[in-house]
Amino acid sequence: MIRYEGSLYRPPSEARSLILQATIGCSYNECTFCGMYRDKRFRVRPFEELSREIAWARDELGGEVRKVFLADGDALIAKASFLHAILDELREAFPNLRRVSCYASPQSMQVRSVEEMRELRDAGLTLYYLGIESGHDRVLEHLVKGVDAAEMIRVAGKATEAGVALSTMILLGAGGRELSSEHARESARVVNAIQPRFVSTLVMTPVEDTPLWEQDRRGEVDHLDPIELAAELRTFVADLELRGSVFRSNHASNYLALSGTLPKDKESLVRALDGVLAHPENAPFVPDWLRGL
Numbered sequence: 181m182i183r184y185e186g187s188l189y190r191p192p193s194e195a196r197s198l199i200l201q202a203t204i205g206c207s208y209n210e211c212t213f214c215g216m217y218r219d220k221r222f223r224v225r226p227f228e229e230l231s232r233e234i235a236w237a238r239d240e241l242g243g244e245v246r247k248v249f250l251a252d253g254d255a256l257i258a259k260a261s262f263l264h265a266i267l268d269e270l271r272e273a274f275p276n277l278r279r280v281s282c283y284a285s286p287q288s289m290q291v292r293s294v295e296e297m298r299e300l301r302d303a304g305l306t307l308y309y310l311g312i313e314s315g316h317d318r319v320l321e322h323l324v325k326g327v328d329a330a331e332m333i334r335v336a337g338k339a340t341e342a343g344v345a346l347s348t349m350i351l352l353g354a355g356g357r358e359l360s361s362e363h364a365r366e367s368a369r370v371v372n373a374i375q376p377r378f379v380s381t382l383v384m385t386p387v388e389d390t391p392l393w394e395q396d397r398r399g400e401v402d403h404l405d406p407i408e409l410a411a412e413l414r415t416f417v418a419d420l421e422l423r424g425s426v427f428r429s430n431h432a433s434n435y436l437a438l439s440g441t442l443p444k445d446k447e448s449l450v451r452a453l454d455g456v457l458a459h460p461e462n463a464p465f466v467p468d469w470l471r472g473l
């Protein structure tokens with residue numbers, strides 16, 4: 181059977197995927213808002229354990245497995261030879277496998293060469309989830325993301341050059357009120373430079389046992405209300421110049437669930453947000469108790 185260690189996290193779009201913990205924790209583990217792996221010490225799991233889990237899933241699920249997500253926080257940091265060995269076993273075990281994906285921290289994308297990314301893509305690892313969070317250097321620094329916007333664009337460009345699709349996340353509210361508009365604009369600028377296949381927004385929410393939680397307790401976090409977040413999202417979407425991307429704000433943290441294909445749906449998304457801002461009393465905001473946090 182498959183043995184999961186600690187809490188397991190995966191993107192919403194991997195809800196039906198087979199999840200394997202190739203690594204435990206996050207090798208970086210410094211982002212102030214992220215509480216996913218605070219209790220875990222990073223390590224790469226022994227290949228033999230994963231091999232046994234793949235064999236178990238093959239016997240139990242076989243042809244049903246179409247997508248595999250490699251957890252935890254940045255499996256891409258593991259050695260390319262280790263990832264190749266997993267991908268080889270996955271392709272052999274699951275005849276209907278269409279895609280393997282993982283979270284990729286900017287740090288793990290600094291480590292992997294374009295050539296390694298390309299070879300891993302050819303072996304099946306075709307999608308990375310990348311938390312950009314913000315395109316604003318001050319916000320990135322405040323979040324202790326470990327890279328600035330220029331470096332984020334550079335490492336994302338390596339994946340694109342290697343033919344790996346990117347699903348990117350932006351953290352609404354991360355700049356507080358003071359930087360809200362600049363955070364939205366700079367984030368759109370960075371996303372435009374990256375041209376990811378998917379872009380989604382989350383709302384920054386303090387999680388227990390994180391530095392952000394402590395900052396919030398000290399009253400240092402300037403929370404945007406749902407209307408201010410809608411205004412920030414409107415600025416972000418209006419500035420997006422994407423040539424073919426799927427946009428979603430369907431993560432549980434969002435107050436507004438929107439989705440569309442860009443550029444086709446950009447105007448209707450902006451109009452929808454203008455409608456929310458003009459008549460917030462009628463806006464379909466998700467109440468806090470339903471936001472699933």
Ligand code: SF4
Nearest residue numbers: 206209211214253285
């Ligand atoms: S790189 Fe990702 S998983 Fe690691 S601490 Fe930052 S947000 Fe969390």
